[in-house]
Amino acid sequence: MKKLIENLKKYPVVIFFGVLLYTLAIMDLFSPVQERSELENRSLQTFPKFSWEQLFNNEYTPKIEDFTEDHFIKRDTWISLKSISESLLGKKENNGVVYGEDGYLFTKFVTTDYTQMKKNVGYINKFMERHSDRKVSVLLAPTAPGVMTDKVLNGSPVIDTDYILDYVTENIDSSVLVDVRQVLSQHTDEYIYYRTDHHWTTLGAFYAYSEYMETVGRDAIEKDNLEFVEVENFLGTHYSKSKNYDVKADVLSYIESDAQIDINGEINSIYEKEKLDVRDKYAMFLRGNPGKATIKGNGTGKIMILKDSYANCFVPFMIDSYEQIDIYDMRYITMGLDQFIEAENYDEILFLYNCETFLSDKDLMKINMFN
Amino acid sequence: MIFSNIFFIFRFLTIVLFVYYIVPYKYKNGVITIASLIFYSWGEVKYFPIMIASTIVDFFSSQYIEKNRGNKKKMKRGLACSVIFNLGCLMFFKYTDFFITNINSFAGTSIPLLNIPLPLGISFYTFQTMSYTIDVYREKVPAEKNIINFSAFVTMFPQLIAGPIVLYSDINEKLNTHEGRITLDAINEGIKLFIFGLGKKVLIANNVGALWTDIETMGFAAVSTPLAWLGIIAYSLQIYFDFSGYSLMAIGLGKMLGFDFPMNFNLPYISKSITEFWRRWHITLSSWFREYVYIPLGGNRKGLKRQILNMLVVWFLTGFWHGADWNFMLWGLYYFLLLTVEKIFLLDWLKKHPVPARVYTLLAIAVGWAIFYITDLGALSGFIVKMFSLSGGVSAGYYLRNYFVSILIGILCSTSLTTKFWEKYKNNNLIMIPVLTAIFLLSIAYLVDSTYNPFIYFRF
Incomplete structure (x- = not known):
């Protein structure tokens, strides 16, 4: 033993890396297990319960590996280290997120498959044939790269929202399409899209709302009459993937409202303000993504909104104008829509999706099902 | 694992x-x-x-x-x-x-x-x-x-x-x-080799490899000519650093356990002929085929015609060994053709003209990797046409900006600079420890946030 220690002194590399490896391994073994990663805004792999079935299906051991990786000591520090290294290498992307100017982050689209989008247009046309007696509108919001074009680095692989919107324009009854491209493009010098999140800001939603109200012949609220409450340090979904060390946090804003939302008989404020203290702040709007919910407003007429999360900060503007706003998230709908439409006798029906959801959404087919 | x-x-x-x-x-x-x-x-x-x-x-x-x-x-x-x-x-x-x-x-x-x-x-x-x-x-x-x-x-x-x-x-x-069996001397060397191998795989191969994956996603026929070249350079670097990194980690681990495994790669991309390339690439496989197929068949002792036939057998098998698909056979036969041409007359000329020799070798290897990777023969010919006819498609600009530094590092590390560094500093702990620490810690960072860490030998 003594001889070994004497010998080891001649090999500092062995000592150094031996100590480094075993220190990290042992510290990691005893570091506390966290359930969630705030940085990545996701649940971490839990320690898998052993089962022979999983083992033989090769599902057990990968979970052990994921567990070790997810809970590796100082995980967030390693992630930042990688991000710094990537930045030094001149990489302008990470994990499916493309970096733009001024801290803007976009979804990476190496290629775009338009088949589902074209099917979705067909579903909407079929839906409209059945409901031609009602005021149906389709508002497809371009995502940030389609509007904030000067923030997109030249040649970046991002979505071509113009292709989608042009296709929709050509293939859908023009009276129903609410094209918000122009109104949004007029305000690109304003804060209409989050940098770190895939949503538009409340202000961006406001401009689209104004456009919609004009299309259906209603009066929109004046922007000057609105008061935006701001919440700092919002890090959105894109950042949860890219985890770039030099992120520029967003400011989330909302307009105060005492309106209530009825989700399965439970009535609460339309804003879940507890969410403002956690990572996923955007989930405060309409309390996340309920399957079906009703908001009683102070105006006239009933509207049905078939939507994705872009609608969540859009809907609050409508409360003063409508008597009732019903929102439907097609992911959770397992009954025919027509019976709701008959029962509630909606005056307006609005499809509100962003282009990226609309491109790949597989639940829109349900608008013609179960009837 | x-x-x-x-x-x-x-x-x-x-x-x-x-x-x-x-x-x-x-x-x-x-x-x-x-x-x-x-x-x-x-x-x-x-x-x-x-x-x-x-x-x-x-x-x-x-x-x-x-x-x-x-x-x-x-x-x-x-x-x-x-x-x-x-x-x-x-x-x-x-x-x-x-x-x-x-x-x-x-x-x-x-x-x-x-x-x-x-x-x-x-x-x-x-x-x-x-x-x-x-x-x-x-x-x-x-x-x-x-x-x-x-x-x-x-x-x-x-x-x-x-x-x-x-x-x-x-x-x-x-x-x-x-x-x-186990000596501190061997453990000392094993640690160094393992960390260098890890860095080759995680820091270089994975880093440049993501580019090739993007090209595959967009379709080999969709790229412009410059992007096709950028892509095939990236893939050539990926497969070399991945494979040789893996071998180096294996050799390092072997040393830690007290065994000396044979060297598997020896700077293949500095070769001045395809004949030389195959003496430097996956050396243990070439030796295996030489020892257990080529020589038993008679090697070069039974005349040129028989030798060429023996080479055909060896290269057909080598290709097919790499994967059960037509493109791998094609890849093997491609090298058989190049090696035969070199054997018959080209090698002498190449020896006298080192610069064209290097260009020719690298070009031939790059085309070889396209054949090796692209299983669909239609897509393969489409891609090769892209490489050699100036045509449009997805432009290279974005990818060049993203991968320029990584590719440059990959190219530098494919040259004898690495072996020179190793020979000069392998026993200089003041240099070795910081370099190894940096590689080790960075590799861990990339493994913890592993968005792209493929295992590319699943077909072997």
């Missing part, structure tokens, strides 16, 4: 090394065997029995040969047993579906596919165990008497799934050495 993985480094390796170092010498080969079987079963539990069967068949075939030394007929029986078993396994698991698919498409039949996943590393260990029995038959090595020692050779986890192809004669002395 793969080496470039947090679990492997911080759980598996730490425990295995600890146990391996503290147990008495007589148990060390047992520790290797058990650890290797866990390592192997980790990815595919069901194939555990193949590993055991492979060990048993070759152990007893060789014993049988050794016992019947002098009786040619019985010796041949022992040899046949091993060769049929090993090649049978390889044929069954790796090539059955390929043949069924082609029979179905030519004969219009609809024989169902087996759809069985390829046992990890089967192409490597069947070659290894088979060559052992052949060597026993040829009296090059004595048959191993201890089944635990033998199973340690067959299963030894560092080289099990992606080479280098270690022959029994490479390590049999160490396997039977008790005192003095």
Whole structure:
């Protein structure tokens, strides 16, 4: 033993890396297990319960590996280290997120498959044939790269929202399409899209709302009459993937409202303000993504909104104008829509999706099902 | 399990090394065997029995040969047993579906596919165990008497799934050495090699490889000519750094366990001919084919015509060994053609013109990798046309900005700068420790946030 220690002194590399490896391994073994990663805004792999079935299906051991990786000591520090290294290498992307100017982050689209989008247009046309007696509108919001074009680095692989919107324009009854491209493009010098999140800001939603109200012949609220409450340090979904060390946090804003939302008989404020203290702040709007919910407003007429999360900060503007706003998230709908439409006798029906959801959404087919 | 993985480094390796170092010498080969079987079963539990069967068949075939030394007929029986078993396994698991698919498409039949996943590393260990029995038959090595020692050779986890192809004669002395197998000197070198290998795989191969994956996603026909070239350069670097990084990690781990595995890569991209390239690329595989196929067929001793025929056989097999698909055969035949042309006249000219020689070699290798990677022959010809005719498509600008530095680092590290650095500073701890620490910590960072860490030998 003594001889070994004497010998080891001649090999500092062995000592150094031996100590480094075993220190990290042992510290990691005893570091506390966290359930969630705030940085990545996701649940971490839990320690898998052993089962022979999983083992033989090769599902057990990968979970052990994921567990070790997810809970590796100082995980967030390693992630930042990688991000710094990537930045030094001149990489302008990470994990499916493309970096733009001024801290803007976009979804990476190496290629775009338009088949589902074209099917979705067909579903909407079929839906409209059945409901031609009602005021149906389709508002497809371009995502940030389609509007904030000067923030997109030249040649970046991002979505071509113009292709989608042009296709929709050509293939859908023009009276129903609410094209918000122009109104949004007029305000690109304003804060209409989050940098770190895939949503538009409340202000961006406001401009689209104004456009919609004009299309259906209603009066929109004046922007000057609105008061935006701001919440700092919002890090959105894109950042949860890219985890770039030099992120520029967003400011989330909302307009105060005492309106209530009825989700399965439970009535609460339309804003879940507890969410403002956690990572996923955007989930405060309409309390996340309920399957079906009703908001009683102070105006006239009933509207049905078939939507994705872009609608969540859009809907609050409508409360003063409508008597009732019903929102439907097609992911959770397992009954025919027509019976709701008959029962509630909606005056307006609005499809509100962003282009990226609309491109790949597989639940829109349900608008013609179960009837 | 793969080496470039947090679990492997911080759980598996730490425990295995600890146990391996503290147990008495007589148990060390047992520790290797058990650890290797866990390592192997980790990815595919069901194939555990193949590993055991492979060990048993070759152990007893060789014993049988050794016992019947002098009786040619019985010796041949022992040899046949091993060769049929090993090649049978390889044929069954790796090539059955390929043949069924082609029979179905030519004969219009609809024989169902087996759809069985390829046992990890089967192409490597069947070659290894088979060559052992052949060597026993040829009296090059004595048959191993201890089944635990033998199973340690067959299963030894560092080289099990992606080479280098270690022959029994490479390590049999160490396997039977008790005192003095492990030295601090070897551990010292092993650590360095492992970390350099890890860096090659995680920091260079993964970094440039993502570009090629993007090109595959957009479709090989969708790219512009500059992007096609950028892509094939990236893939050439990826496969070299991935494969040689893996081999280097294996050699490093081998040293930590007290074994000397043969070198597998020796700066292949500095070659000045394809002939030279194949002396520097996957050296243990080329040597294997030379030793167990080419020379037994007569090598170059039976005239030029026969030599070329022998080369054809070797390169057809080499291609097909890399994967059960037409493009791999094409790839093998492509190299056969280049090597034959070089043998007949080109080599002399290349020797006199080093600059065109390098350009020609690199070009030929790049085209070779396109053939190697793109399984669909239509897509392959589309891509090659893209490479050699100026045409439009997805432009290279974005990708060049993103990958320029990584590719540059990859190119620099493909030259003799790396070996010069190694020779000069390998014993200079003041330089070695900071460099290794940086590589090690960065690699861990990339493994913790691993968005792209493929295992590219799943077809081998």
